[in-house]
Amino acid sequence: MEPRIKNPQVTSQSQTKVPTTQPESSSSQNVSAEAAHMGEFDPTKTLNARAGSIIDVRNANFFYGAKQALYDVSLPVRERQVTALIGPSGCGKSTFLRTLNRMNDLIPGTRIEGEALFDGINIYDKKTDVVLLRQRIGMVFQRPNPFPKSIFENVAYGLKVQGRPAKEIKERVEYSLRGAALWDEVKDRLNASALGLSGGQQQRLCIARALAVQPEVLLMDEPCSALDPIATLKIEELITDLVKDYTIVIVTHNMQQASRVSHFTGFFLSGKLIEVSPTVDLFERPRRKETEDYISGRFG
Numbered sequence: 001m002e003p004r005i006k007n008p009q010v011t012s013q014s015q016t017k018v019p020t021t022q023p024e025s026s027s028s029q030n031v032s033a034e035a036a037h038m039g040e041f042d043p044t045k046t047l048n049a050r051a052g053s054i055i056d057v058r059n060a061n062f063f064y065g066a067k068q069a070l071y072d073v074s075l076p077v078r079e080r081q082v083t084a085l086i087g088p089s090g091c092g093k094s095t096f097l098r099t100l101n102r103m104n105d106l107i108p109g110t111r112i113e114g115e116a117l118f119d120g121i122n123i124y125d126k127k128t129d130v131v132l133l134r135q136r137i138g139m140v141f142q143r144p145n146p147f148p149k150s151i152f153e154n155v156a157y158g159l160k161v162q163g164r165p166a167k168e169i170k171e172r173v174e175y176s177l178r179g180a181a182l183w184d185e186v187k188d189r190l191n192a193s194a195l196g197l198s199g200g201q202q203q204r205l206c207i208a209r210a211l212a213v214q215p216e217v218l219l220m221d222e223p224c225s226a227l228d229p230i231a232t233l234k235i236e237e238l239i240t241d242l243v244k245d246y247t248i249v250i251v252t253h254n255m256q257q258a259s260r261v262s263h264f265t266g267f268f269l270s271g272k273l274i275e276v277s278p279t280v281d282l283f284e285r286p287r288r289k290e291t292e293d294y295i296s297g298r299f300g
């Protein structure tokens with residue numbers, strides 16, 4: 001599948017009720033004001049409550065050594081929808097996200113039980129090819145982490161590792177940079193160092209790098225937490241555009257962000273998935289008291 005090559009579109013004003021009782025940081029207030037000004041994406045318009053699951057996690061338990069961090073988590077990741085993971089610090093959001101492409105394998109002494117089905121394979125199975133898995137399920141981290149190389153080389157990196165021909169690499173670098181809404185800003189300086197880009201541009205470069213190897217799923221671990229409000233808005237717009245072609249799972253501390261960009265939201269507490277629902281339902285009609293307490297700012 002080719003990454004989309006147009007610029008991100010924004011649609012009409014959101015009707016999603018954004019939680020207001022949780023104290024907002026001034027930066028997220030700025031984002032809301034900016035988003036309202038630009039015409040906010042409305043995930044309720046593209047919610048597909050019947051979308052099939054591209055990944056189906058069943059009864060996952062995860063351990064750091066003797067410490068259990070996830071308890072019996074079952075969660076479907078719906079295809080071409082944005083699933084947000086929210087919850088207080090330390091509740092296991094990032095741990096869960098990293099189980100989806102086995103990034104936790106890189107941490108010594110970790111162990112996982114249960115199953116996560118992805119295209120007929122169990123992600124957790126020891127025999128699963130993790131290199132291939134991570135190509136198909138790409139990841140973007142909290143802090144932009146470009147390589148100390150040129151903009152072009154950053155995006156081309158995975159393709160070179162795959163031994164793709166030079167012509168294909170050149171084309172795919174452009175597609176990926178367009179897909180990440182960065183092309184127009186960098187097309188005249190592809191050989192300049194990626195480290196010279198702004199934080200927001202670096203994060204979009206990291207998204208382009210992930211897109212270059214044609215993943216089906218993108219995992220984003222608080223991708224805006226190091227960015228200013230305007231750069232955050234650009235990433236949010238980008239997410240709403242990318243989801244037309246990719247499945248996205250995003251960890252966020254920011255409930256307003258979950259409301260703005262996601263179709264489904266999972267609420268974690270103390271390593272347990274308390275509730276997963278269409279985002280609008282989770283915020284307006286939470287099924288569990290713990291969820292209601294959290295979204296109304298009673299804890300966390």
Ligand SMILES: Nc1ncnc2c1ncn2[C@@H]1O[C@H](COP(=O)(O)OP(=O)(O)OP(=O)(O)O)[C@@H](O)[C@H]1O
Nearest residue numbers: 064067069087088089090091092093094095096107
């Ligand atoms: N490398 C690690 N080794 C041991 N314990 C860890 C490690 N990483 C996370 N944990 C523990 O696992 C639990 C879940 O952490 P995790 O980072 O997944 O939570 P989180 O919800 O993403 O938190 P935050 O919102 O603060 O990023 C916490 O108790 C944390 O201390």
